[in-house]
Amino acid sequence: MEMFIQTLVSGILIGGIYALIGIGMTLIMGVMKIINLAHGQLMMVAMYITFVCHQYLGLDPYFALFIAMPCLFVLGAAIQKYLLNPLLKVDSILPENQVLMTVGIGMVLTEVMRFIFHSDYRSIETGYSSTAFYLGGISFNLPMFVAFGIALLLTLGLFLFLLKTDVGKSVRATAQNMDAAMILGINAHWITILTYGLGSALVAAAGTLLLPIYYLFPDIGGPFTLKAFVITMLGGMGSTVGAIVGGVVLGVAESLGATYIAMSLKDAVAMVIFLLVLIFLPGGLKKLTKV
Amino acid sequence: MMKKLVMTVMMIVLCALLAAPSVWARETIKVGIVLPLTGGQAAFGEIERNSFEMALAEINSAKLLGDKKLEFIFEDDTGKPEVARSAAEKLITKDQVVMLGGGYGSSETFAIAGVAQQSAIPFLVNTGSADKITEQGWDYVYRLNPAASDYPMGLETFLTEVVKPKTAAILYEDSNFGSSSSKSFETTCKRLGINVVLSENYSKGGVDFKPLLVKVKQANPDLVYMISYLMDASLLMGQSMELRITPKLFVGGAAGFTLPEFPKKAGKASENVFSATLWYQTLPYPGAMEYFNNYGKKYGKETEYHGAEAYAAAYVIADTLKRAKSLSRPDVKAALSATDMMTVFGPVKFTSYDKKINQNKLPTYLVQWIDGKLELVWPKKIASKPFIYPIDFEKTWK
Secondary structure, three states: OHHHHHHHHEEEEEEEEHHHHHHHHHHHHHHOOOOOOOOOHHHHHHHHHHHHHHHHHHHHHHHHHHEEEEHHHHHHHHHHHHHHHHHHHOOOOOHHHHHHHHHHHHHHHHHHHHHHHOOOOOOOOOOOOOOOOOOOEEEHHHHHHHHHHHHHHHHHHHHHHHHHHHHHHHHHHHHOOHHHHHHHHHHHHHHHHHHHHHHHHHHHHHHHHHHHOOOOOOOHHHHHHHHHHHHHHHHHOHHHHHHHHHHHHHHHHHHHHHHHHOOOHHHHHHHHHHHHHHOOOOOOOOOHOOO | OOOHHHHHHHHHHHHHHHHHHHHHHHOOEEEEEEEEOOOOOOHHHHHHHHHHHHHHHHHHHHHOOOOOEEEEEEEOOOHHHHHHHHHHHHHHHHOOEEEEEEOOOHHHHHHHHHHHHHHOOOOOEEOOOOHHHHOOOOOOEOOOOOOOOHOHHHHHHHHHHHOOOOOOEEEEEEEHHHHHHHHHHHHHHHHHHHHHEEEEEEOOOHHHHHHHHHHHHHHOEEEEEEEHHHHHHHHHHHHHHHHHOOEEEEEEEEEHHHOHHHHHHHHHHHHHOOEEOOOOOOOOOOOHHHHHHHHHHOOOOOOOOHHHOOOOHHHHHHHHHHOOOHHHHHHHHHHHHHEEEOOOEEEEEEEEEOOOEEOOOOOOEEEEOOOOOEEEEEOOHHHOOOOOOOOOHHHHOO
C-alpha cells in the first residue's frame, strides 16, 4: 500500500509540472491552431536563464521566475511577431508552414545555446534540491511540491485572466473564431503575439521550477516538446482545464506504469493511454470537463 | 628559337615553383573519428574530442610519424546508430581515411563496426563496450577498452573479500550497454552466490525515478548496482537518499558515477558511493597523471576515463601508422594487430579470449567518493585512500 501511495504522490507531483508545460502549448494551439514544436526548446532557454541567474547573480531559482518569465514572454512575442505572423501572408502549398517554422526555431534555439554553453550538463545545487518531508512514511520532495503549488497558482492566475479581463476575453474570442473576433474589432494580430508570449512565459515557469530537481543541456527540449504535445492532445486542443487534467493523468500513468509494469515502459504506458483517449474520447478530456 | 627556349625554361621554373610547396609540405595521413558531438552524450564526446586533439598536437609536434602529419577528421554521430553509420560511410568514401577511430555509445559503435568490416577498413574502438562488438568475428574491429562484462572485475574481489553481500538489486539503462552489463553482472552474482532480488531497467532522461526506487526500498538489498549515465546517476542517488534507501553499499557500474558533475548535482547523496572504473589518474601508468594535469590546464575542466581512452587511442593510431609498411588497409590492419605498447590507459595488446577477438584486456578498479573527491580504493595495494566501509548512510546524509 505504501508503495502505491508513494507512486501516486510522485505521479501527481510530476503531473503538476507536466500540466504547466502543456498549458502553454494548449493556449497557443487554441488561438493559432498550430502545434508549437519549439515549446520544449523555449523551456530549455528559460532553464538557461535561470541557470545563469543562479550561477552568476546568486539568485534563487524561485526568484529567477521573475526574470525568466518576462524574458521568455518577450522572446515568444518576438518570435510570433517577426517569424510566425509574416508567414500567414505567404501563400504556400502547406498551410501548416508555421508549424514547420517552429521546428526550425527549436533547432536554432538549441544550437545557439550549445554555442554559448557547450554541451556540458549543467545543474544548480540549492540547499533544498533533495529535501523531502515525510507524511506517514511517504516522502514528498520539497521542490516538486513547491513547483506543484506554483503551477496551481499560475494556472489559477491564467484562468482569472481569461475569464475576467477584457484582454482575456479577447483571447478566448480569437480562439473561438478569429474572423468573427476581427469583425467585432479585436486586434487578432496583437492577440496572437500576446498568446505566444504568454505560452512561452508559462513554459518558462515550468523550466525554472524543474531546474532544481532536474538538469540541463542544450538537447533537453525535444522530449519535453513531445510531452507537451501528448498533454495537449490528451486534454483536448485549446482546453486549459484539459491540459491540467492531461498533465496529471500523464504523470500518474507514467508513475504507475513505472512501478507496476517497468520503468522503461513508462512512456509506452503513457502512449497507450494517449491512444485510448484518441479512440474513445476524440477531442480529449475536454469532452468530459466541457471547458 | 631563342625565344622559345626562354619560354620553355621559364615554364619549367614556374612549374617547379608551383609544385614545390606540395613537395615541402608534410604529407598528411587522415584518420576518421566518429563521436557524439551533439545530442545527449555530447558531454562525453567533447571530453574525447579534446583528448584526441590534445594527443594529436603532441604527436605532430613530436614528429612521431616522421615527415608525415597526422590529421583527425571528426564526425558527429549525434548519439544515433543510423547517423553513426552514414558518418562512417562518409569518412571512408569521401574523406578516404586510412582507418577509423572513436565509437562512444555501444549502439553507435556497433553500427560503425559493421560498416568498417564491410569496407574492410581497420576500426579502433575506444569506448563502445557492449560485448557483442568484438564477438561478431569482425576481424577489422579492434577494441582498446575492456568489454562491458569486464567492468565489474575490480568490484568482484572487493565483494568477496570485504562486503560479502547476500542480496543485490540491479538498475540499468535500457541501452545496448546497459542490458549487456546487467546480464554479465547477474552471472557474476550467481557465481558469487549473491541473490539478485531485483533487476529493473529504465529509459534514460527520466525526471522521477521514485517509482523504480520504491521497489528497491521494498526489496531492501545489501547491494544496489546501477548502470547509469551521468545525470540519471545523480538523480538516482539523490532520490535514493530522499526515500532513505539504505543498502550496505551503492555501486555505480558505468560512466555516470565518476564525473565531476555527479557530486555537483547529487550533493551529499554522492558521498561514499562506489563505482567500478577503468582508469584513474593515479594509476602507475606512464603519463597518466601528466595527461590528467595537462587536460585540466588546457581546457579548464577535469577529464576522466573516457578522455584517457581517447588520448590512448590517438597514440595507438599514431603508433600503428608509424609501423605500417604502407597506408594500404591490409598493412594498417597488420600493424594494428601487432600493437604492443604502453599508454596512459594501460598496456595495449589485442588478444582473443572467450568469443572475443582483437580485444584489449585490462584490469578494472573501484573508486569511491570520499569528502567530495573521487579516490581509488581498490585493489588495496594501489589505492589512493583507504575505502570507507561499512557506511552509515543516516550519518552521511544528514
